[in-house]
Amino acid sequence: MSRAADRLKVVLNHLDRSHGAVRASFTSAQNVSYHHPQVLQYTSDTGVLTPEQRIAYEENGFILIRKLVSDQDIDRFRKEFERICKREVKVPGLVVMRDVTIAKSEYVEGEKAVTKLQDYQEDLELFRYCTLPQILKYVECFTGPNIMAMHTMLINKPPDTGKKTSRHPMHQDLHYFPFRPADRIVCSWTAMEKVHRGNGCLVVLPGSHHGTLLEHDYPEWEGGVNKMYHGVRNYDPNHPRVHLEMEKGDTVFFHPLLIHGSGMNQTDGFRKAISCHYASSDCYYIDVKGTTQENISNEVKELAAKKYGVDDTVTFQDTWALRGRLVQGDRASM
Ligand SMILES: CCCCCCCCCCCCCCCCCCCC(=O)SCCNC(=O)CCNC(=O)[C@H](O)C(C)(C)COP(=O)(O)OP(=O)(O)OC[C@H]1O[C@@H](n2cnc3c(N)ncnc32)[C@H](O)[C@@H]1OP(=O)(O)O
Ligand SMILES: Nc1ncnc2c1ncn2[C@@H]1O[C@H](COP(=O)(O)OP(=O)(O)OP(=O)(O)O)[C@@H](O)[C@H]1O
Ligand SMILES: O=C(O)CCC(=O)C(=O)O
Ligand SMILES: [Fe+2]
Ligand SMILES: [Mg+2]
Numbered sequence: 001m002s003r004a005a006d007r008l009k010v011v012l013n014h015l016d017r018s019h020g021a022v023r024a025s026f027t028s029a030q031n032v033s034y035h036h037p038q039v040l041q042y043t044s045d046t047g048v049l050t051p052e053q054r055i056a057y058e059e060n061g062f063i064l065i066r067k068l069v070s071d072q073d074i075d076r077f078r079k080e081f082e083r084i085c086k087r088e089v090k091v092p093g094l095v096v097m098r099d100v101t102i103a104k105s106e107y108v109e110g111e112k113a114v115t116k117l118q119d120y121q122e123d124l125e126l127f128r129y130c131t132l133p134q135i136l137k138y139v140e141c142f143t144g145p146n147i148m149a150m151h152t153m154l155i156n157k158p159p160d161t162g163k164k165t166s167r168h169p170m171h172q173d174l175h176y177f178p179f180r181p182a183d184r185i186v187c188s189w190t191a192m193e194k195v196h197r198g199n200g201c202l203v204v205l206p207g208s209h210h211g212t213l214l215e216h217d218y219p220e221w222e223g224g225v226n227k228m229y230h231g232v233r234n235y236d237p238n239h240p241r242v243h244l245e246m247e248k249g250d251t252v253f254f255h256p257l258l259i260h261g262s263g264m265n266q267t268d269g270f271r272k273a274i275s276c277h278y279a280s281s282d283c284y285y286i287d288v289k290g291t292t293q294e295n296i297s298n299e300v301k302e303l304a305a306k307k308y309g310v311d312d313t314v315t316f317q318d319t320w321a322l323r324g325r326l327v328q329g330d331r332a333s334m
Contacts (some may be wrong), residue, residue: 040055040058041183042057042183042209043057043141044141044142046137046140048138048140048141049063049138049141054141057253059206060206060207061204061206061209061257061258062206062255063252063253063254064246064250064251065252066247067250068135068138068190068249068251069134069135069190069249070249071249073129073132074190074192074274076125077128077154077192078192080125080126081154081272084096084117084123085113085114086110091122092122093121093122094118094119094123095117095118095119095307096114096117097114097115097226097227098113099113099115099161099226100165100224100225100227101163101224111270112158114156115155115158115166115226116153116155117153118151119151119152120152126154126274127152127325129152129190129276130149130276135190136327136328138251139186140328142184143184143280144184145328146326146328146329146330146331147278147279147280147326147328147329148278148281148283148324148334149278149324149327150179150277150320151176151177151276151320152276152277153275154275155271155272157262157265157270158270159265159266159267159268159270160264162223163222164221164223164264165221165225166200167200167263168229168261168262169225169230169231169232169261170231170232170235170260171216171229171260171261172208172213172214172232172256172257172258172259172260173185174213174256175216175230175292175293176296177279178285178297178320179283179285179334180284180286181283182255182256182257184280184283185255185256186255187253187254187276187277187278188251188253188276188278189202189251189253189274189275190249190250191247191248191249192272192274193248193271193272194247195246195271195273196245197263198266198267199267200262200264200266201243201244201245201262202252202260202261202262203242203244203261203262204244204258204259205235205242205258205259205260206240206242208239209255209257209258211257212257213292214234214235214292215234215292216230216232216296217295218230228296228299228300231261235259256277278327280334281326281329281331281333281334282332283333284334285320285321287317288316297316300316300319301314301315301316301319304319
C-alpha cells in the first residue's frame with residue numbers, strides 16, 4: 001500500500017473511533033441516520049467494507065470480492081439464459097444483441113448468436129441476481145440505502161470470428177447515464193465461469209475514476225464495431241492496466257468513471273458474465289444536451305423509437321426511468 005494510503009488509514013481509524021461515539025449518542029437521541037464526514041468520497045461506513053477495502057476502492061475505483069455468488073445461483077442464471085435464447089420464454093423489454101459480424105454474415109440459431117442480453121429486469125429469474133442480499137450489502141456501501149437497479153445485462157462474449165469484434169473498447173459507463181452524482185452509482189459484474197485473458201476478461205485502468213467523463217465515440221476498427229460500443233476517444237496508453245482474472249461467482253464492483261473494456265475472446269467457448277448497474281434512488285437526472293453524451297442519447301432515443309414506436313416526447317432520461325427498478329429502500333427522485 002502507498003504511503004498516502006497508510007496516512008489515510010490512520011486518519012480513518014481515528015475518525016471511525018471518535019465518530020462511533022458521536023453516532024451512538026446521535027442515533028439513540030434522535031433516531032436519525034449518521035453521515036460520515038467527507039474523508040472518503042466514494043464509500044460509506046456500513047460495517048461491510050474494511051478500512052483497507054474502502055481505501056482500495058478510493059484509490060483504484062474497483063474492488064473484487066471472491067466467490068460472492070453461489071454456483072447454484074449461477075447455474076440457474078445460465079439455464080434461464082438458454083431458455084431465452086431458445087425462445088422458450090419471451091421477456092418484455094429485453095434487448096438481444098448479436099455480434100456484428102455474426103449478424104451481418106450468416107444466420108445462427110440460439111445461444112451461439114447472442115452476444116448480450118440487455119434489460120432483463122422483467123425476467124424474474126435473471127432479475128434475482130440484482131436482488132441477491134450479499135450483492136446489495138456491498139452495493140449499499142456505494143449508493144447508500146435507497147437502491148435502484150438501473151441497467152441489467154448478461155454478456156455472452158462469443159469466440160472472435162477473426163475480425164476482433166468481440167472486443168469491448170475502453171469506456172466509462174457514465175457515458176450512458178443521464179443521472180448523477182457519479183459517486184452514488186456502481187456496477188456489479190459477476191463472472192459466470194472462469195474469466196481470463198484468453199477469453200477476454202475485464203481490463204481496467206486503476207484510478208481512472210478520479211478523472212472526468214471523457215468524450216466517447218465509435219473506435220476506428222477495421223473489422224467493425226458493435227452497436228453502441230463507444231470507446232474513450234483519448235486515454236493515456238501508458239496508464240497501468242490490470243487484467244481482472246476471475247473465477248465463477250467472483251464479483252467486481254466498479255465506479256462508473258473507471259475506464260475499462262475487455263479483450264478478444266480467443267477461445268471457442270462463450271465467456272459469460274452477469275451485471276447490474278445500481279444507483280441511489282436519490283440521484284437526479286441531468287440534461288445531456290450540448291454535452292459529450294449527446295451522441296449516445298440520440299442513439300438510445302432512435303432505438304426506443306424503432307423498438308417501441310415512441311415519439312420524441314420520450315426523453316433519454318425517460319428511457320432510464322422506465323427501465324429502473326427499486327430493489328431496496330424508497331424510490332425518491334429516480
Ligand atoms: C419505452 C422506452 C424504453 C426504452 C428502451 C430503450 C432501449 C435502449 C437500450 C440500449 C441502452 C444502452 C445503454 C446501456 C449501456 C450501459 C453501459 C454499458 C456499456 C455497454 O454495454 S455499451 C454496449 C451497449 N450495447 C447495446 O446497448 C446494444 C443494444 N442493442 C441493440 O441496439 C440491438 O440489439 C441491435 C444491435 C440494434 C440489433 O437489434 P435488432 O434491430 O433487433 O436486430 P436485427 O437483427 O433486426 O438487426 C437490425 C440491424 O442491426 C444490425 N446489427 C445487428 N447486430 C448488430 C450489432 N451488434 N452491431 C451493429 N449492428 C448490428 C443488423 O445487421 C441489421 O442491420 P441492417 O443493415 O441489415 O438493417
Ligand atoms: N486498437 C485499439 N483501440 C482501442 N482499444 C483497444 C484497441 N485494442 C485493444 N483495445 C481494448 O483494450 C482492451 C484490452 O485488449 P486486448 O484483448 O488486446 O488485451 P491486452 O491487454 O492487449 O492483452 P493481450 O495481450 O492478452 O491481448 C480491450 O478493452 C480492448 O477492446
Ligand atoms: O463484459 C464485458 O466484456 C464488459 C462489458 C462492459 O463493460 C459493459 O457492457 O459496460
Ligand atoms: Fe462497461
Ligand atoms: Mg492485445
